[in-house]
Amino acid sequence: MQFAVGQNIVHPSHGAGTVIDVQNQELVEGFRRYYVIRFDGKRLTVHVPFRRTDEVGLRKVMSRSKCQDVLDTLRKLPKPLPSNFKERRKLIENLIHSGQPTKIAEAVRELNWRGEEKRLNTADSDLLAQGREMLIQEMALATGADPMEIRQRIDRALEASVQAKLAEQNRGVEH
Incomplete structure (x- = not known):
């Protein structure tokens, strides 16, 4: 599932947050893209690899x-x-x-x-x-x-x- 910068999402362990950036990070095996998600209520920022969004359980905010x-x-x-x-x-x-x-x-x-x-x-x-x-x-x-x-x-x-x-x-x- 693709998310956009500024979109509100839900992480199963951290709750509701906002995608604040998409970053490319160079690793030994090449570049990887990450969603940078901020959780305001917890003063927490998490990086989730694009390829692991389904595995992690990131989803859109409920209707x-x-x-x-x-x-x-x-x-x-x-x-x-x-x-x-x-x-x-x-x-x-x-x-x-x-x-x-x-x-x-x-x-x-x-x-x-x-x-x-x-x-x-x-x-x-x-x-x-x-x-x-x-x-x-x-x-x-x-x-x-x-x-x-x-x-x-x-x-x-x-x-x-x-x-x-x-x-x-x-x-x-x-x-």
Whole structure:
């Protein structure tokens, strides 16, 4: 996939960024072309070889309609996470680093619910914050909305998920 200087893109590990340059670098085996991508929220710049964009998972920013899919995913009932720390962490990291917005939303929803049930450990808290920030940044780019507005939309969707789960639990107690 080709990207242009100034284009907003998404890197599966770093989130939303902007292609700020295309560079040729001379290596032993010849010249290689690289996308230079800046991630403003992290004060990070990454060089990705042209030939590895698919392998790395670089993609265009999600569409506006995909933003609605993300919010719908956040509103759904959370699924239980493994109680084993290593299993849980691997599952959540795989979802967050998948580069797929709805999978990131699943990880955020599940960790958010886990935080409602019990205190999150530091690793889970960090993964929750990372996933939320990835969604906020990409959805802001996709919609042109202010990141604070996106944060509020995400918070409302997560609150709806928590309320639905609590209602489900209360129905189970009543029967």
